[in-house]
Amino acid sequence: MKPRIDTEKPHTARIYDYYLGGKDNFAADRRTAERAMQSWPAVRTAVRENRAFLGRAVRFLVAEAGIRQFLDIGTGLPSANNVHEVAQGLVPSCRVVYVDNDPIVLAHARALLTSTPEGKTAYIHADLREPEKILSDPVTKATLDFSQPIALMLVAVLHFVPDSDGPRRIVDTLLDALPSGSYLAASHVTPEHDPVGVGGLERTYQASGLPAQARVADDFAELAFRGLDMVEPGLVLVSEWRPAAGGVRPPASEVNWYGAIARKP
Ligand SMILES: C[S@@+](CC[C@H](N)C(=O)[O-])C[C@H]1O[C@@H](n2cnc3c(N)ncnc32)[C@H](O)[C@@H]1O
Numbered sequence: 001m002k003p004r005i006d007t008e009k010p011h012t013a014r015i016y017d018y019y020l021g022g023k024d025n026f027a028a029d030r031r032t033a034e035r036a037m038q039s040w041p042a043v044r045t046a047v048r049e050n051r052a053f054l055g056r057a058v059r060f061l062v063a064e065a066g067i068r069q070f071l072d073i074g075t076g077l078p079s080a081n082n083v084h085e086v087a088q089g090l091v092p093s094c095r096v097v098y099v100d101n102d103p104i105v106l107a108h109a110r111a112l113l114t115s116t117p118e119g120k121t122a123y124i125h126a127d128l129r130e131p132e133k134i135l136s137d138p139v140t141k142a143t144l145d146f147s148q149p150i151a152l153m154l155v156a157v158l159h160f161v162p163d164s165d166g167p168r169r170i171v172d173t174l175l176d177a178l179p180s181g182s183y184l185a186a187s188h189v190t191p192e193h194d195p196v197g198v199g200g201l202e203r204t205y206q207a208s209g210l211p212a213q214a215r216v217a218d219d220f221a222e223l224a225f226r227g228l229d230m231v232e233p234g235l236v237l238v239s240e241w242r243p244a245a246g247g248v249r250p251p252a253s254e255v256n257w258y259g260a261i262a263r264k265p
Helices: 012-019 027-039 043-063 083-090 103-107 131-136 138-143 167-176 195-207 217-224
Strands: 069-073 095-100 120-125 151-155 183-189 257-263
Touching: 012 027, 012 043, 012 103, 027 043, 027 195, 043 083, 043 151, 043 183, 043 257, 069 083, 083 095, 095 138, 103 120, 120 138, 131 138, 131 167, 151 167, 167 217, 183 217, 217 257
Parallel strands: 069 095, 069 151, 095 120, 151 183
Antiparallel strands: 183 257
């Protein structure tokens, strides 16, 4: 049975789509987003910077790290520069498994299944908090070769897993399944540069029934990257992770979002 799309309750994928200027959102999502923007007015700048980080991360992983397989959890609604589009644009044989737990992403998943003939893309409706199910899903097993390096993408999703859900165990379970030479790319909202604004957004999400927990750099590093070899420039604002030359970068108090990539030794 297909999971039901509830338009009365806000969902993070649809709120994010609204921030990005997309059309796959409903009044409840827009209300929560507008309330959140009262606390953190530059959140649209921040999500664009996060999305740009995602693109640069995939390019780095394919072009410099030699990665050909991706497990992208917390995919979001199809948008510009989806992981497979960037990856297969560089190497057409790249394979991607997309995972999200939002029924609306499932409804739009067709747009993620436009693989090149040489590569493969697949979509699973599943929850990050149940990593074993993601790993043992027949679609995952049929698409990814776990004897070869895989990039695990946890981009803008770990802040929806509060400490009470045991995020460290989740990350460990996923990383344990990957061979040496695999990578983790992750990004995460932080309260460090605008505690009042980001705290307000966090409370707005929580009041709408959405789990949200911003984390400081040390906590994000400990949660996601412990035991991995950090790629230069390390854990930095997403806007500062190997930025394109020449662009003007927004201040930290607008971005409020860290990103990093690391290699499993
Ligand atoms: C902010 S969007 C990020 C989209 C994309 N990764 C990016 O960075 O542009 C977060 C996505 O994570 C999904 N998500 C949140 N909690 C999740 C969970 N527990 N399991 C799977 N997906 C989840 C949401 O539905 C949403 O699509």
